[in-house]
Structure formats: C-alpha cells, structure tokens
Amino acid sequence: MYNQTMYELGSQPSIIRELFAYGLQQAKVVGAENVFDYTLGNPSIPAPAKVNQSIKDILADTDSIAIHGYSMAGGFDSTREAIAKNLNDRYGTDIKASNLYITCGAAPALISAIKALLADENSEIMVVAPFFPEYRPFITKNGGNLVVVPADKEQFQIDLTKVESLITENTQAIIINSPNNPSGVVYTEETLKALADILTKKGEEYGHPIYIIADEPYRELVYGDVKVTFIPTVYKNTIVCYSWSKSLSLPGERIGYVCVPDQCDHAKEIYDGVSGAARANGHVCAPTLMQMVIERCVGEMPDLKAYDENRTLLYDELTKMGYKCAKPDGAFYLFVEVPNGDGMAFCQKAKEDHNLLVVPGEGFDCPGYMRLSYCVSNAMIKRSLPAFQKMYEAYK
Template identity: 65%
Template sequence: MVNQKYYGLGTAPSGIRALFAYGLEQAKIVGPENVFDYSLGNPSIPAPAKVNEAIADLAQNYDSIKLHGYSVAAGHEDVRQAIADNLNERFDVNAKASELFMTCGCAPALVSVAKALTTSTDDEFIAIAPFFPEYHVFFTCDGAQLKVVPADTEHFQINFAELEKIITKNTKAVIVNSPNNPSGVVYTEETLTKMAALLTEKGKEFGHPIYIIADEPYRELVYGDVKVPFIPTIYDNTIVCYSWSKSLSLPGERIGYVFVGEKCEMWDEVFNSIVGAAREIGSVCPPTLIQKVIGRCVGEMPNLEAYDENRQLLFNSLSEMGYEMAKPDGAFYMFVKAPNGDAVAFSEKAKLEHNLLVVPGDGFECPGYFRLSYCVSNDMIKRSLPAFKAMIESYK
C-alpha cells in the first residue's frame, strides 16, 4: 500500500543521529561535561548580529503583506540581484539575477539539479569519496545511478586515474564538494583545472557536456590564506548549489540557490528544467522573510575565529599524539585515520569507554577514517584530549 523506498528512507536509522542521541542520554548519566560529542555538523557560532537586526527591522517596519507574500518561484528579483552583485565583486563571473534560482536550502537545490539532468535509469552521476551520504538519496531520486570515485587518501584531492576510468557516455555530471564534508580539504585550483580539462575532453568524446555540480555550503568556511576557487570561472558547464546554512549560521532557515551561468552549454534547457523539477517537488518559493534578510546581509562574512581556534587546537593536539589526517583548510570537519584502520571499531570503543563520539567514515564511503565535527566549544575539545590520547595509546 505504501512506497517501500520511502518507508525505508523514513525509518532508516542515521548513524550520526544515533550517536548524537546516545550522547544526550549519556550526558544525563555521567554529566554533560564528560561527553565529547563530535557527531553533528550544526554551526556553533551565532548568525552575524546584522542578520537578527534585519529580521527584527523587517518584522517591525516593513509592509507585512509584501514581506510575507509569495515571491516568484526563483526568489525576489532584488534579492537575486544582490546575490549576483556579491558574486561579481568576488569573482570574475558576470552573474545575473536571471541565472539564479533560490531554493529552500542546498538539499532541494541538489535534488532539483539531479532531477533536471536525469532522463533515463542509465544516467550516471559521479561522487568523489569521501562524500555526504545523502547524495545516495538525492542523486538516485529519479532512478539514475550514483558512481563513486574512491578517495585519494594521500591528499584527499581527486583520484584522477579512477575518475577517468569511471566516466562513460552515460555520465551526466560529477559532484564536487569543496571545502569538503567530511575531510575539510579544499580542492586546489590545480585539481579543478585538471578536472575541467578531463571533463572537456570526455564531453567531446561522448558528444555531450558533462557538468560539474558544485555543492558549496562550506564555501565561506576557509582558514588562513587558502582560497576556494569559484568553479564556473574554471569550467563553464558548472551548476553551483549554495546555502547560507553554514556561512550565516542559518541551517534551520532553509535558504540557498542554484546558479547556472549562461555560458553553460544548453543553459536554457538546464536552467528551466531545474525550475520545473523544483516545481514538481513543491518548492513554491524560498521563505520570503529570510530572502529579504539575505538581500541585506549577502556581504556578511562569518566570524570564523572560534572555528579556527578549535581547528588548530585539535589538529595540533591530535597530530602530536600521533593521529594522521589531511590538512583541514575548510568547513568544520577533520577526517582522521583510525589507528588500526578500523574506524567502526574505533568509534564504538571511543563511545563506550570514553563517551567520545566520532563518526566512522564508512558512511562517507571512506572506511578507515573517522570524522570530527569541530563546531563545538573549545572547552569541550580541551576536556576531550585525554580521551583521544587514551584511545591512541590503547592501540600501541
């Protein structure tokens, strides 16, 4: 009587959520100060003050009917223009309001893009391990296949030999997530240029464009002087999916966009199919109050000091203890090698013996590593260090 795929999705336990729930229960028993929860990627810095000021001002001083009324499906034009202007200030891209389609966060953006590009169950999307597990749900939603390039566990850039092998005539797009969840690695300009060349060549070989889908919720979360290249400036056939969940600490407000530049091959078809797919999934318009807030706050950058302090403390402390990991330049994740190579066992032992909650990389299709979400208090990190130390020593 009901759809078994959806029943499965509705009842499937999420390992990450289960860890988080375990932590809450343990906190009642051993005290919250003795639980070290690195499971969830929920921002731990508040939204910039200007965001909440804008919300209050709009509620108090803006016409209520206009504020809360429907916008067009793509989002208010003035807001999209502000986003385009901001992109143009930062990147050499010549973005226009008409190239932006705002969405209720990144998830429906990715779903709409997946649907727009899926024309047959032979179609293939390529994900590069390690990657966000929900890609399995989003990119197969209309029956396409998700193919996986194994992780480059040396630098967590891209394993090009494997990528080249996996591209076929059925490849619709390669999904690129940088700064990366779960590795925290930023793909370099060199990596992306190499990918652009490969996809251009393969596109010619197969007679159709192979798109990059750039999943960029962590774009603004980057440390030191590392730069995150804007992929449409490197490869025209790029579809950007963005969200302010992390950059403005607004994950619950569900606001993001799809950007497809007119230089993208078959722009009209690609853009309008995304619009149509969004219509089918019931995306009438993105939340309008938050749209207006974005229009006013699009130039705000997150205050990353707290995350950066956490990153350095954790990276330095863990490295000193003997843990190995890729250099975490962005997002708020670190992806650490499990001492004996079995991250599931490490995670279980850390949980039971130390109330130290870390997520095994298996769900990200990269076994042998575990993810730490360091969007937590600096104090918790300090308190957790003896547990990390005890764990690695237990393997010696």
C-alpha cells in the same frame, strides 16, 4: 500497501543522527560535561549580528503582507540581483539574477540540479569519496545512478585517473564539494583545472557536456590564506548549489540557491529543469522573510576565529598523539585516520568507553577514518583530549 523504498529510507537511522541522539541521552546519565560530541555539522557560532538586526528592520520597515506573502517561484528579483552582484564583485563573473533559483536550503538545490540533469534511467552522477552521505538518496531516490570515485587517501584531492576511467557515455555530472565535508580539504585550482580538462575531453568524446555540480556551502569557511576557486571560472559547465547554512550560521532557515550561468551548455533548458524539479518536489518559493534577510546580509562574512582556534587545537593535539589527519584548510571538520584501520570498531569503542562521539568514515564511503565536527566549544575539545589519547594507546 505502502511505499517500501520510502519506508526503508525513513526508518533507517542515519548513523550521525543516532550518535547525536545517544549523546543527548548519555548527557542525562553521566553529565553533559562528560560527553564529547563531535557528530553534527551544526554551526556553533551565532549568525552575524546583522542577520537578527535585519529581521527586526524588515518587521519595522516592510508591509507584513509583503514579508510573509508568496514570492515568485524562483525567489524575489531583488534578492537574486543582490546575490548575483555579490558573486560578480567577488569572482569577476557575469551572473544574472535570472541565472539564480532560490531554494529552501542546500538539499533542494542539489536535488533540483541533479534531477534537471538526469536525461534517462541510465544517467549517472559521480561523487568523490569521502562524501556527504545524503548525496546517495538525493541521486538514487530521484532516478539517478550513483558512481563513486574512490578517495585519494594521500592528499584527499581528487584521483583524476580514476575519474577519467569511471566516466561513461551516461555520465551527466560530477558533484564537487570544496571545502569538503568530511575531509575539510580545499581542492586546489590545479586539481580543478585538470578535472575540467578531463570533463571537456570526455564530453567531446561522448558528444554531450558533463557538468560539475559545485556544492559550496562551506565556500567562505577557510583558514589562513587558502584560496577557494569559484569553479565556474575554470569550467564553463558548472552549476553552483549554495546555502547560507554554514557561512551565516542559518542551517535551520532553509535558504540557498541553484545558479545556472549562461555560459553553460543548454543553460535555459537546465534552468527550466531546475524550476520543474522544484515544482515536482514541492519546494518553490523559498522562505520569504529569509530571502529579504539574505538580500540585506549577502555581503556578511562569518567570524571564523572560534572555528580556527578549535581547528588548530584539535589538529595539533591529535597529531602530537600520533593520529594522521588530512590537512584541514576549510569547513569545520577533521578527517582522521583511525589507528587500526577499522573506523566502525574505533568509533564504537570511543562511544562505549569514553562517551567520545565521532562518526566513522564508513558513512562517507571512506573506511578507516573518523570525522570530527569541530563546531563545538573549545572547552569540550580540551576535556576530550585524554579520551583521544587513551583511544590511540589502545589501538595503535
């Protein structure tokens, strides 16, 4: 009588959203200062001042009908030109406006790229654990088959032996997310080049390209002098999906893009497939005011000082207590081993005993860990440290 699959997907609570809602509820009971919510990846630093200033400027200097009217399905030419220039200036690439399809955020970008690459009902898309949980419905509810590369629990790089062994004739792409959610790890250029070699070799073996879908919303969120490799520079068959959700703190404004560089095999067919998927899924013509804002703000960089302070404080204090943690070079997450190996139980107890809300690694296909989103106030981190200490003592 109705669509059972969609009903189940819509009625299944996401564990992250459930914990977040619990925190809001508990704040009313015990006071907001006694709830330590590390669940959501919602930026806690405001958008650069130029964003809101640009909105004001656009309202003042642009015709209202143009601001709020339709753009072409794939976005304004001028916005796409600004994005292409910014990428080329930074990475020495030769990306053209016509390679870019502006989307209503990261999710439509990923889904369009995935959908464009699903050749038939056997097509497989590979993901590397730990991974963003929504990859699963993005792939499986759009006709693809999900293949999970188990986590490299030593370094949280990519277990390349496993990648190679899991590639089949049906492998169409592998999603690479660096800096990574949930681990905060940045994949090294060495890792990416080795991956590229495997994909090239296997692609030749099976007679068709195996693409990388580079999911890059955290590209600009790195600390110290760590370098984030722009993957098209090391592997030609790379399709880039981006969003300004994190870099410009605009998660609610739904603005991102898919980039299919000319160097990709079948670039035209894949770009058109992205357009077709955007049409089939109903997200052509990304929000126009925000497209104009991006055109003016594409060169803005986030001020990462607050995140970096949080990262250092939390990493130092937790490791001092005895917790083990992947090296957090980017994004705004720590991925921490739970002392007794049972992430679900640890997170449940942390919630019940301490109103300490952390997300079990099970949700990211990596049991025995917890994800902490440190896009929170530094004061909350300090207040939460005794709870982490007690949890460690109870479970070590």
